[in-house]
Amino acid sequence: MPFADILGQEKASSYLKKIAGTQQVPGALLFYGPDGVGKARAALAFAQALNCQDPQARQTGDACGVCPACQAIAKATYPDVIFVDFTYQARLEVKKDFSSKGYEEELEKEIAKQQHISVDTIREVTAKSQQKAVGGGWKVLIIDQAQTMQGAAANALLKFIEEPPQKTVWVLITNKRAAMLKTILSRCQPLAFAPLEAEQVKQILLTTEAAVSNPELCAQYSGGSVSGALKADAALDLLQSGGFGSPQGPAGVAAGLSRTLVSARQEAQAVLDLLIRALHRQWVAAAEEAEQRRLQEALKRFENYKRSIGRNVSPSLVLETALMSLDGLSIRIF
Numbered sequence: 216m217p218f219a220d221i222l223g224q225e226k227a228s229s230y231l232k233k234i235a236g237t238q239q240v241p242g243a244l245l246f247y248g249p250d251g252v253g254k255a256r257a258a259l260a261f262a263q264a265l266n267c268q269d270p271q272a273r274q275t276g277d278a279c280g281v282c283p284a285c286q287a288i289a290k291a292t293y294p295d296v297i298f299v300d301f302t303y304q305a306r307l308e309v310k311k312d313f314s315s316k317g318y319e320e321e322l323e324k325e326i327a328k329q330q331h332i333s334v335d336t337i338r339e340v341t342a343k344s345q346q347k348a349v350g351g352g353w354k355v356l357i358i359d360q361a362q363t364m365q366g367a368a369a370n371a372l373l374k375f376i377e378e379p380p381q382k383t384v385w386v387l388i389t390n391k392r393a394a395m396l397k398t399i400l401s402r403c404q405p406l407a408f409a410p411l412e413a414e415q416v417k418q419i420l421l422t423t424e425a426a427v428s429n430p431e432l433c434a435q436y437s438g439g440s441v442s443g444a445l446k447a448d449a450a451l452d453l454l455q456s457g458g459f460g461s462p463q464g465p466a467g468v469a470a471g472l473s474r475t476l477v478s479a480r481q482e483a484q485a486v487l488d489l490l491i492r493a494l495h496r497q498w499v500a501a502a503e504e505a506e507q508r509r510l511q512e513a514l515k516r517f518e519n520y521k522r523s524i525g526r527n528v529s530p531s532l533v534l535e536t537a538l539m540s541l542d543g544l545s546i547r548i549f
């Protein structure tokens with residue numbers, strides 16, 4: 216997807232188009248900002264812009280999106296563009312042949328286990344970074360979840376991002392810039408990605424295959440990110456099917472959580488996030504001081520509920536308690 220098709224992030228896009236157009240590209244870039252705002256998309260658009268075979272498109276610093284190079288990058292089959300994430304790493308781990316039976320299930324299991332971009336993966340990619348570009352254009356090495364690299368992995372990467380070979384660029388992507396090693400940060404040109412406008416999130420939901428039941432409402436509760444909108448969709452579904460707002464609501468919503476602890480925790484967090492946004496919105500609109508105070512207290516309580524879900528407390532118990540505590544506040548969600 217060329218930059219022209221990316222909604223929002225105009226500032227980041229125009230910078231990337233400029234350096235792609237002039238070929239004045241730093242050895243390493245750091246894309247940082249919340250999840251689900253288009254960092255990975257922008258990294259791939261940048262890789263396309265650098266390797267596009269359409270001279271007219273290249274003059275503008277953007278890609279055409281349809282030449283063989285652009286298409287191969289979009290399909291992740293272009294040999295000079297490597298996108299490292301937990302899926303990429305899991306593929307290296309699965310021992311089964313990828314055409315054999317049961318490969319997909321094994322891969323899914325392996326992806327779920329991933330927590331860090333490992334030193335082995337970094338060694339694999341740094342070795343590839345030293346090989347000549349097959350397509351004669353730019354080598355683009357993208358590392359998603361870069362904040363999950365621990366000491367050994369980060370150190371293995373350092374000297375490669377410091378002085379990459381000609382026409383080679385590293386793009387590190389993170390949602391937690393502060394969690395990254397200073398030695399890595401100091402070698403990367405930072406590029407900020409801001410939360411999207413609710414309207415942009417809605418447009419993205421409408422133009423992609425994201426099957427959400429109410430794009431408008433999901434966008435409102437998205438916190439400016441597409442992944443936030445998808446979480447909001449699941450949370451809205453839980454609230455609705457559990458009978459939110461009725462006397463049975465708290466128990467009903469809590470009973471709708473998944474049986475596995477990891478999923479139940481994530482779902483409960485998503486419901487709390489949504490309610491926090493709803494409380495906040497109502498607080499901003501509240502005219503009376505007494506109501507403002509009650510909403511502010513509720514917001515404080517909800518931050519505590521969120522923290523306790525992260526600890527060893529049952530998510531359904533926390534969620535039920537949280538929902539019961541809304542009694543008398545008449546929170547409007549739908």
Ligand SMILES: [Zn+2]
Pocket residue numbers: 266267268269272278279280281282283284285286
């Ligand atoms: Zn192209």
